[in-house]
Amino acid sequence: MIEARGLARTFTGRRGTVEAVRGVDLSVALGEIVGFLGPNGAGKSTTLRMLTTLLAPTAGSATVAGRDLRTDPGGVRRRIGYVAQGGGTDPSVPAGEELELQARLYGVADPAARIRELARRLELDGEGLLARPSAAMSGGQRRRLDVALGLVHRPPLVFLDEPTTGLDPQSRGHLWEHIRRLRDRDGTTVFLTTHYLDEADALCDRVLIIDRGRIVAEGSPAELKRRVAGDVVTVELAGSGAPLEQVALRARTALAGHSAVREATVLEGALRLTVDDGDRSLMSLIRALDEAGVELAALRMARPTLDDVFLTVTGRSLRDSASAAA
Numbered sequence: 001m002i003e004a005r006g007l008a009r010t011f012t013g014r015r016g017t018v019e020a021v022r023g024v025d026l027s028v029a030l031g032e033i034v035g036f037l038g039p040n041g042a043g044k045s046t047t048l049r050m051l052t053t054l055l056a057p058t059a060g061s062a063t064v065a066g067r068d069l070r071t072d073p074g075g076v077r078r079r080i081g082y083v084a085q086g087g088g089t090d091p092s093v094p095a096g097e098e099l100e101l102q103a104r105l106y107g108v109a110d111p112a113a114r115i116r117e118l119a120r121r122l123e124l125d126g127e128g129l130l131a132r133p134s135a136a137m138s139g140g141q142r143r144r145l146d147v148a149l150g151l152v153h154r155p156p157l158v159f160l161d162e163p164t165t166g167l168d169p170q171s172r173g174h175l176w177e178h179i180r181r182l183r184d185r186d187g188t189t190v191f192l193t194t195h196y197l198d199e200a201d202a203l204c205d206r207v208l209i210i211d212r213g214r215i216v217a218e219g220s221p222a223e224l225k226r227r228v229a230g231d232v233v234t235v236e237l238a239g240s241g242a243p244l245e246q247v248a249l250r251a252r253t254a255l256a257g258h259s260a261v262r263e264a265t266v267l268e269g270a271l272r273l274t275v276d277d278g279d280r281s282l283m284s285l286i287r288a289l290d291e292a293g294v295e296l297a298a299l300r301m302a303r304p305t306l307d308d309v310f311l312t313v314t315g316r317s318l319r320d321s322a323s324a325a326a
Protein backbone atom coordinates (compact mmCIF):
# COMPACT_ATOMS: atom_id res chain seq x y z
CA MET A 1 0.00 0.00 0.00
CA ILE A 2 2.92 2.33 0.72
CA GLU A 3 6.51 1.95 -0.47
CA ALA A 4 8.77 4.88 0.29
CA ARG A 5 12.49 5.13 -0.32
CA GLY A 6 14.79 7.84 0.95
CA LEU A 7 11.96 10.27 1.58
CA ALA A 8 13.38 13.53 2.89
CA ARG A 9 12.27 17.08 3.54
CA THR A 10 14.34 20.09 4.43
CA PHE A 11 12.86 23.45 5.39
CA THR A 12 14.89 26.55 4.71
CA GLY A 13 13.87 29.72 6.43
CA ARG A 14 15.25 32.87 7.98
CA ARG A 15 16.38 30.90 11.01
CA GLY A 16 18.40 28.45 8.94
CA THR A 17 17.81 24.97 7.61
CA VAL A 18 15.80 22.25 9.37
CA GLU A 19 16.19 18.67 8.19
CA ALA A 20 12.73 17.57 9.31
CA VAL A 21 12.84 14.15 7.61
CA ARG A 22 16.20 12.61 6.69
CA GLY A 23 15.68 9.72 4.30
CA VAL A 24 12.83 7.53 5.43
CA ASP A 25 12.27 4.05 3.96
CA LEU A 26 8.98 2.42 4.77
CA SER A 27 6.61 -0.29 3.56
CA VAL A 28 3.01 -0.67 4.59
CA ALA A 29 1.03 -3.77 3.56
CA LEU A 30 -2.66 -4.02 2.68
CA GLY A 31 -4.96 -4.15 5.71
CA GLU A 32 -2.38 -3.16 8.32
CA ILE A 33 -2.75 -0.55 11.03
CA VAL A 34 0.69 1.05 11.13
CA GLY A 35 1.62 3.58 13.79
CA PHE A 36 4.25 6.24 13.32
CA LEU A 37 5.49 6.93 16.84
CA GLY A 38 7.90 9.60 17.97
CA PRO A 39 8.32 12.64 20.19
CA ASN A 40 7.20 16.13 19.22
CA GLY A 41 9.16 17.46 16.27
CA ALA A 42 10.47 14.01 15.23
CA GLY A 43 9.14 14.39 11.69
CA LYS A 44 5.85 12.47 11.84
CA SER A 45 3.55 15.11 10.39
CA THR A 46 6.08 16.13 7.74
CA THR A 47 6.33 12.51 6.54
CA LEU A 48 2.55 12.19 6.57
CA ARG A 49 2.11 15.41 4.63
CA MET A 50 4.57 14.18 2.01
CA LEU A 51 2.83 10.81 1.67
CA THR A 52 -0.53 12.55 1.25
CA THR A 53 0.83 14.91 -1.47
CA LEU A 54 0.40 18.03 0.68
CA LEU A 55 4.12 18.69 0.80
CA ALA A 56 6.73 18.00 -1.89
CA PRO A 57 9.69 15.87 -0.77
CA THR A 58 13.17 17.34 -1.16
CA ALA A 59 14.44 13.86 -2.00
CA GLY A 60 13.25 10.29 -2.34
CA SER A 61 10.33 8.54 -3.97
CA ALA A 62 7.16 6.76 -2.94
CA THR A 63 4.28 4.73 -4.28
CA VAL A 64 1.09 5.32 -2.32
CA ALA A 65 -2.05 3.24 -2.94
CA GLY A 66 -0.54 2.09 -6.25
CA ARG A 67 0.25 5.56 -7.61
CA ASP A 68 3.56 7.39 -7.86
CA LEU A 69 3.75 10.33 -5.48
CA ARG A 70 5.74 12.55 -7.82
CA THR A 71 4.23 11.74 -11.21
CA ASP A 72 0.61 11.08 -10.23
CA PRO A 73 -0.27 13.06 -7.07
CA GLY A 74 -3.91 13.36 -8.24
CA GLY A 75 -4.15 9.56 -8.46
CA VAL A 76 -2.78 9.28 -4.92
CA ARG A 77 -5.29 11.84 -3.62
CA ARG A 78 -8.26 10.02 -5.13
CA ARG A 79 -7.26 6.76 -3.46
CA ILE A 80 -6.46 7.95 0.04
CA GLY A 81 -8.28 9.51 2.96
CA TYR A 82 -6.52 12.07 5.14
CA VAL A 83 -7.59 13.24 8.56
CA ALA A 84 -5.43 16.18 9.60
CA GLN A 85 -4.30 16.96 13.13
CA GLY A 86 -7.19 18.85 14.68
CA GLY A 87 -9.45 18.01 11.72
CA GLY A 88 -10.59 20.24 8.92
CA THR A 89 -14.23 20.98 9.63
CA ASP A 90 -15.79 24.43 9.56
CA PRO A 91 -17.09 24.79 13.13
CA SER A 92 -20.20 26.64 11.97
CA VAL A 93 -21.38 24.30 9.21
CA PRO A 94 -23.76 21.43 10.10
CA ALA A 95 -21.98 18.06 10.08
CA GLY A 96 -24.36 16.58 7.51
CA GLU A 97 -23.63 19.41 5.08
CA GLU A 98 -19.88 18.95 5.51
CA LEU A 99 -20.25 15.28 4.70
CA GLU A 100 -22.45 16.01 1.70
CA LEU A 101 -20.02 18.56 0.31
CA GLN A 102 -17.17 16.09 0.69
CA ALA A 103 -19.19 13.34 -1.00
CA ARG A 104 -19.96 15.61 -3.95
CA LEU A 105 -16.34 16.74 -4.24
CA TYR A 106 -15.32 13.12 -4.69
CA GLY A 107 -18.27 12.30 -6.95
CA VAL A 108 -19.67 9.63 -4.61
CA ALA A 109 -22.54 7.85 -6.40
CA ASP A 110 -25.31 8.00 -3.77
CA PRO A 111 -24.17 10.61 -1.22
CA ALA A 112 -27.21 10.30 1.08
CA ALA A 113 -26.81 6.51 1.41
CA ARG A 114 -23.06 6.81 2.00
CA ILE A 115 -23.57 9.45 4.69
CA ARG A 116 -26.20 7.31 6.43
CA GLU A 117 -23.83 4.34 6.36
CA LEU A 118 -20.90 6.35 7.76
CA ALA A 119 -23.05 7.98 10.42
CA ARG A 120 -24.24 4.57 11.57
CA ARG A 121 -20.74 3.11 11.62
CA LEU A 122 -19.14 6.02 13.42
CA GLU A 123 -22.06 6.55 15.78
CA LEU A 124 -22.94 9.94 14.40
CA ASP A 125 -26.56 8.91 13.85
CA GLY A 126 -27.77 10.06 17.25
CA GLU A 127 -30.77 12.39 17.56
CA GLY A 128 -30.11 15.48 15.41
CA LEU A 129 -26.33 15.07 15.53
CA LEU A 130 -25.74 15.58 11.80
CA ALA A 131 -27.78 18.80 11.93
CA ARG A 132 -25.34 20.24 14.46
CA PRO A 133 -22.21 22.16 13.52
CA SER A 134 -18.98 20.62 14.82
CA ALA A 135 -18.64 23.50 17.32
CA ALA A 136 -21.63 22.06 19.15
CA MET A 137 -20.24 18.51 19.35
CA SER A 138 -18.15 16.77 22.00
CA GLY A 139 -14.44 16.21 21.29
CA GLY A 140 -15.04 12.54 20.54
CA GLN A 141 -17.97 13.24 18.20
CA ARG A 142 -15.97 15.91 16.36
CA ARG A 143 -13.08 13.49 15.89
CA ARG A 144 -15.43 10.80 14.57
CA LEU A 145 -16.84 13.37 12.15
CA ASP A 146 -13.29 14.15 10.97
CA VAL A 147 -12.73 10.44 10.36
CA ALA A 148 -16.06 10.12 8.53
CA LEU A 149 -15.05 13.00 6.24
CA GLY A 150 -11.82 11.19 5.41
CA LEU A 151 -13.72 8.01 4.54
CA VAL A 152 -16.56 9.38 2.41
CA HIS A 153 -15.05 8.19 -0.89
CA ARG A 154 -14.22 4.69 0.46
CA PRO A 155 -10.43 5.01 0.24
CA PRO A 156 -8.51 1.74 0.68
CA LEU A 157 -5.82 3.68 2.61
CA VAL A 158 -6.43 6.28 5.28
CA PHE A 159 -3.95 8.57 7.04
CA LEU A 160 -4.79 9.81 10.52
CA ASP A 161 -2.58 12.50 12.04
CA GLU A 162 -2.68 12.16 15.84
CA PRO A 163 -6.30 10.98 15.81
CA THR A 164 -6.84 10.90 19.56
CA THR A 165 -4.83 13.88 20.81
CA GLY A 166 -6.91 15.86 23.28
CA LEU A 167 -9.58 13.17 23.78
CA ASP A 168 -10.47 11.76 27.19
CA PRO A 169 -9.51 8.10 27.79
CA GLN A 170 -13.01 6.81 27.10
CA SER A 171 -13.33 8.61 23.76
CA ARG A 172 -9.83 7.44 22.80
CA GLY A 173 -10.73 3.81 23.46
CA HIS A 174 -13.92 4.31 21.52
CA LEU A 175 -12.10 5.71 18.49
CA TRP A 176 -9.61 2.83 18.62
CA GLU A 177 -12.55 0.45 18.28
CA HIS A 178 -13.74 2.29 15.18
CA ILE A 179 -10.26 2.22 13.66
CA ARG A 180 -9.95 -1.54 14.30
CA ARG A 181 -13.32 -2.09 12.67
CA LEU A 182 -12.15 -0.21 9.58
CA ARG A 183 -9.40 -2.76 9.20
CA ASP A 184 -11.43 -5.81 10.18
CA ARG A 185 -14.63 -5.10 8.26
CA ASP A 186 -13.45 -3.19 5.20
CA GLY A 187 -9.81 -4.25 4.96
CA THR A 188 -8.84 -0.57 5.05
CA THR A 189 -5.15 0.13 5.56
CA VAL A 190 -4.54 2.71 8.28
CA PHE A 191 -1.41 4.77 8.75
CA LEU A 192 -1.52 6.95 11.84
CA THR A 193 0.85 9.14 13.80
CA THR A 194 0.86 9.26 17.55
CA HIS A 195 3.04 10.20 20.45
CA TYR A 196 1.06 8.02 22.84
CA LEU A 197 2.95 4.84 23.71
CA ASP A 198 -0.20 3.06 24.86
CA GLU A 199 -2.00 3.92 21.62
CA ALA A 200 0.78 2.51 19.45
CA ASP A 201 0.88 -0.57 21.65
CA ALA A 202 -2.85 -1.27 21.84
CA LEU A 203 -3.95 -0.34 18.35
CA CYS A 204 -1.16 -0.90 15.85
CA ASP A 205 -0.19 -4.11 14.07
CA ARG A 206 3.18 -2.55 13.36
CA VAL A 207 5.00 0.46 14.74
CA LEU A 208 7.65 2.62 13.14
CA ILE A 209 9.58 4.69 15.66
CA ILE A 210 10.91 7.97 14.29
CA ASP A 211 13.39 10.21 16.03
CA ARG A 212 15.01 13.36 14.65
CA GLY A 213 13.83 12.63 11.13
CA ARG A 214 15.00 9.00 10.95
CA ILE A 215 13.30 5.66 11.58
CA VAL A 216 15.17 4.12 14.49
CA ALA A 217 13.15 0.90 15.00
CA GLU A 218 10.23 -0.97 13.49
CA GLY A 219 8.19 -4.09 14.12
CA SER A 220 5.02 -5.24 15.85
CA PRO A 221 4.76 -3.83 19.40
CA ALA A 222 5.50 -7.32 20.80
CA GLU A 223 8.49 -7.86 18.49
CA LEU A 224 9.93 -4.46 19.24
CA LYS A 225 9.71 -4.98 22.96
CA ARG A 226 11.14 -8.50 22.76
CA ARG A 227 13.91 -7.63 20.37
CA VAL A 228 15.18 -4.50 21.99
CA ALA A 229 14.49 -4.67 25.65
CA GLY A 230 13.86 -8.27 26.85
CA ASP A 231 11.50 -8.89 29.78
CA VAL A 232 12.09 -7.82 33.33
CA VAL A 233 11.77 -10.58 35.93
CA THR A 234 11.99 -9.78 39.63
CA VAL A 235 12.77 -12.73 41.90
CA GLU A 236 11.95 -12.27 45.56
CA LEU A 237 13.75 -14.74 47.78
CA ALA A 238 12.82 -16.56 50.96
CA GLY A 239 15.74 -16.20 53.35
CA SER A 240 14.98 -19.12 55.72
CA GLY A 241 17.29 -17.47 58.23
CA ALA A 242 20.10 -16.52 55.83
CA PRO A 243 20.54 -12.83 54.95
CA LEU A 244 18.53 -12.05 51.78
CA GLU A 245 21.45 -10.28 50.16
CA GLN A 246 23.48 -13.48 50.42
CA VAL A 247 20.66 -15.63 49.00
CA ALA A 248 20.25 -13.15 46.15
CA LEU A 249 23.94 -13.42 45.32
CA ARG A 250 23.65 -17.22 45.34
CA ALA A 251 20.63 -16.97 43.03
CA ARG A 252 22.57 -14.71 40.70
CA THR A 253 25.42 -17.20 40.54
CA ALA A 254 22.94 -20.01 39.80
CA LEU A 255 21.58 -18.07 36.81
CA ALA A 256 24.87 -16.65 35.57
CA GLY A 257 25.18 -19.16 32.72
CA HIS A 258 21.48 -19.28 31.82
CA SER A 259 21.11 -18.62 28.11
CA ALA A 260 18.05 -16.35 28.47
CA VAL A 261 19.52 -14.05 31.12
CA ARG A 262 21.05 -10.91 29.73
CA GLU A 263 21.55 -9.03 32.93
CA ALA A 264 21.16 -9.87 36.63
CA THR A 265 21.25 -7.25 39.38
CA VAL A 266 20.81 -7.69 43.12
CA LEU A 267 18.48 -4.95 44.28
CA GLU A 268 17.23 -4.56 47.85
CA GLY A 269 17.48 -8.27 48.61
CA ALA A 270 15.75 -9.30 45.38
CA LEU A 271 17.17 -10.35 42.05
CA ARG A 272 16.25 -8.28 39.01
CA LEU A 273 16.76 -10.05 35.71
CA THR A 274 16.52 -8.88 32.14
CA VAL A 275 15.66 -11.98 30.16
CA ASP A 276 14.91 -12.93 26.56
CA ASP A 277 11.35 -14.04 25.92
CA GLY A 278 10.17 -14.17 29.54
CA ASP A 279 7.10 -16.26 28.70
CA ARG A 280 9.23 -19.17 27.54
CA SER A 281 12.19 -18.83 29.87
CA LEU A 282 10.32 -18.41 33.17
CA MET A 283 9.93 -22.15 33.85
CA SER A 284 13.58 -22.93 33.24
CA LEU A 285 14.64 -20.01 35.46
CA ILE A 286 12.55 -21.45 38.28
CA ARG A 287 14.06 -24.90 37.68
CA ALA A 288 17.62 -23.57 37.75
CA LEU A 289 16.97 -21.76 41.04
CA ASP A 290 15.32 -24.84 42.50
CA GLU A 291 18.28 -27.05 41.52
CA ALA A 292 20.61 -24.59 43.25
CA GLY A 293 18.50 -24.89 46.41
CA VAL A 294 17.32 -21.26 46.26
CA GLU A 295 13.92 -20.79 47.86
CA LEU A 296 11.58 -18.32 46.15
CA ALA A 297 9.05 -16.07 47.87
CA ALA A 298 7.60 -14.50 44.72
CA LEU A 299 8.32 -14.03 41.05
CA ARG A 300 7.10 -11.10 38.97
CA MET A 301 7.46 -10.54 35.29
CA ALA A 302 6.93 -7.12 33.71
CA ARG A 303 6.79 -6.46 30.03
CA PRO A 304 9.00 -3.70 28.76
CA THR A 305 7.07 -0.78 27.34
CA LEU A 306 7.64 0.91 24.00
CA ASP A 307 9.34 3.59 26.06
CA ASP A 308 11.99 1.00 27.07
CA VAL A 309 12.44 0.33 23.35
CA PHE A 310 12.86 4.03 22.59
CA LEU A 311 15.28 4.33 25.48
CA THR A 312 17.35 1.43 24.16
CA VAL A 313 17.61 2.76 20.61
CA THR A 314 18.05 6.46 21.33
CA GLY A 315 19.40 6.59 24.89
CA ARG A 316 16.53 8.92 25.81
CA SER A 317 13.06 8.32 27.18
CA LEU A 318 10.24 9.08 24.77
CA ARG A 319 8.20 10.46 27.65
CA ASP A 320 10.97 12.91 28.57
CA SER A 321 11.62 13.86 24.94
CA ALA A 322 7.92 14.42 24.34
CA SER A 323 7.42 16.57 27.40
CA ALA A 324 10.69 18.44 26.86
CA ALA A 325 9.68 19.40 23.33
CA ALA A 326 6.04 20.14 24.16
Ligand SMILES: Nc1ncnc2c1ncn2[C@@H]1O[C@H](COP(=O)(O)OP(=O)(O)OP(=O)(O)O)[C@@H](O)[C@H]1O
Nearest residue numbers: 011018020038039040041042043044045046047195
Ligand atom coordinates in the same frame (compact mmCIF):
# COMPACT_ATOMS: atom_id res chain seq x y z
N1 LIG B 1 7.01 24.64 7.62
C1 LIG B 1 8.07 24.41 8.40
N2 LIG B 1 9.12 25.28 8.41
C2 LIG B 1 10.21 25.05 9.19
N3 LIG B 1 10.35 23.99 9.99
C3 LIG B 1 9.35 23.10 10.03
C4 LIG B 1 8.15 23.26 9.23
N4 LIG B 1 7.32 22.21 9.49
C5 LIG B 1 7.98 21.43 10.40
N5 LIG B 1 9.17 21.96 10.72
C6 LIG B 1 10.17 21.39 11.64
O1 LIG B 1 10.45 20.08 11.24
C7 LIG B 1 10.60 19.22 12.35
C8 LIG B 1 9.61 18.07 12.28
O2 LIG B 1 8.27 18.58 12.46
P1 LIG B 1 6.98 17.65 12.39
O3 LIG B 1 5.78 18.54 12.52
O4 LIG B 1 7.05 16.77 11.22
O5 LIG B 1 7.16 16.78 13.72
P2 LIG B 1 6.10 15.83 14.43
O6 LIG B 1 6.84 14.58 14.74
O7 LIG B 1 4.88 15.71 13.61
O8 LIG B 1 5.78 16.63 15.75
P3 LIG B 1 4.38 16.77 16.56
O9 LIG B 1 4.22 15.50 17.31
O10 LIG B 1 4.68 17.93 17.45
O11 LIG B 1 3.31 17.05 15.57
C9 LIG B 1 10.43 20.10 13.58
O12 LIG B 1 11.70 20.50 14.01
C10 LIG B 1 9.64 21.28 13.06
O13 LIG B 1 9.90 22.43 13.81
